[in-house]
Structures are given as C-alpha cells and as structure tokens.
Amino acid sequence: MKLYGVVGWKNAGKTGLMERLVAEICARGITVSTVKHAHHAFDVDHEGKDSYRHRAAGASEVLLASRKRVAIMQEMRGAPEPSLEALLARLSPVDLVLIEGYKRDNHPKVEAFRAETGNSLIATDDPTVRAVASDTPIVLDRPVFDLNDTKAVADFILAEVGL
Template structure:
C-alpha cells in the first residue's frame, strides 16, 4: 500500500482538504483508506449502549458489526498507543492510505499552512514534508500547492506515490 500524509496545525483545513481529495481519488476508481491522529480523547460509543456497557465492564476489544459497516474498538488500558506501522499492517489492502496528522512520523506528506493562523511552518523542521498547500503566498523552497485546489493536491499526491 502507498502511504501519504497531510499535516498541519488544528484549524488549518486538513480535514476539508482530505475530504475533497478522497472524493476525487475514489471517483477515479482508487481504493483509499485514511488514518487520523487525534491529540485528544474521543469516543465513538455512547453511554448506556450495549457496547459501552461491555467496555465499562472491562472488555479489551469490542467489534460492532452491521450490514453497512463494522468497527473494532480497542480499549488501551495502561498501554502505549499503537505505532502507525502496526495500524497500517492491520488495515485492509487498498491503493492508498492517507494520513491526517502524524506531523512527526516518517512518511511523505504535505503541510497545510495558513499564515493567517500565526503558527510557524512545520516544513522547516520536517524533511518528510514534500510540498506545502497554502491559501497565501509563502516563502518556501518546496513546491507550493493551492489549498483551494484539491484537484492539484490530489494530482501531486498520486504522482508522488506513483499512482498517476
């Protein structure tokens, strides 16, 4: 599987860009998966539901299966979070796995950078960033992609991973 990431600070537009890029790629017939890194806790379960009650009782993993989708939840009690490579090995085969976040992981990625947010660029400290998507002119030695042109960003990614 090819792996390519989109990184940047919170509020920079990573999710919106990825949503458009994924739609463009899947419309071309590619099978695309995504792994998102979150810095805060989250819960896809709801208090009172059976699966929530099973987790609260101490179950380490719970699989929820319906006609339309399934999910495997792993409760990381007193465990380190899994490494990205471990998660990638567990994923079903596809053409491309896109990563959202994972700023410090060693994989090719585009930084989404909006100067108006006042955050420093990440590309200055991360040699795995191969381009910057921005909505403003920036002084950067890397290729600059138009953040508002998901077709351009998708094309760059596909060319970079050899799927174009």
C-alpha cells in the same frame, strides 16, 4: 499500500483537505483508506449503547458489526499508544492510505497551512513535508499549492506515490 500524510497545526485545514482529497481520489477509481491521529480521548459509541456497556464493563476490545460497517474499539487501559506501523498493519489492502497527523513519522506529507493561525511552517524544518497547501502565497524550496486546489494536490500526491 502507498502512504501519504496531511499535516499541519491546529485549524490549518487538514481535515477539510483530507475530506476533499478522499473524494477526489476515490472519484478517479483509486481505493483509499484513512488514518487520523487524535491527541485526546474520543468515543465512537455512546453511553447506554450495548457496545459502550461492553467496554465500560471491562472488555479489552469490542467489535461492532452490521451489513453496512464494522468497528473495532480497543481500550488501551494504560498500554502505550500503538505505532502508526502497527495501525497500518490492521487495515485491509487499498491503493492509498491518507494519514492525517503523525507529523513526526517518516512518510511523505503535504502540509496544510493557513496564515490566520499565526503558526510557523512545519515544512521549513521537515524534509518529509514534500509540498504545502496554503491559503496565502509562500516562497519555499518545494511545491506550494492553493489550499483549495484539491485537484492539483491530488495530482501531486498520486504522482509522488506512482498511482
């Protein structure tokens, strides 16, 4: 599986770019999975549902399955957060895995950047950021794309990974 990341500070446009990239790349007949890092607790089920009740009762893992989808919820219960490598090993094979977040990991990345956030560029200090998708013109030592030019960003990523 080929890997490519989308990084950026909060409100930089990462999730919107990811969503558009997944749609664009899948429309080209390339299979895509995603990994999203969250810095906070989250739930994929809700209080009162059977799967929630299983977790609340102490289950380490709950696998929820139907004809339409499968979800595995794993409670860390004090264990360390799994590495990106360990998480990737759990995915079924696809052509490309797009990774949102994990900015400190060593895979190639494109940075989403919005000037209005007032944050500095990650790319200036990180050689794994191979390009920037920005809402404002930037002069940089690597490609800079318009944040909304999904086709150009997708073309770049696919060329980088050889797809």
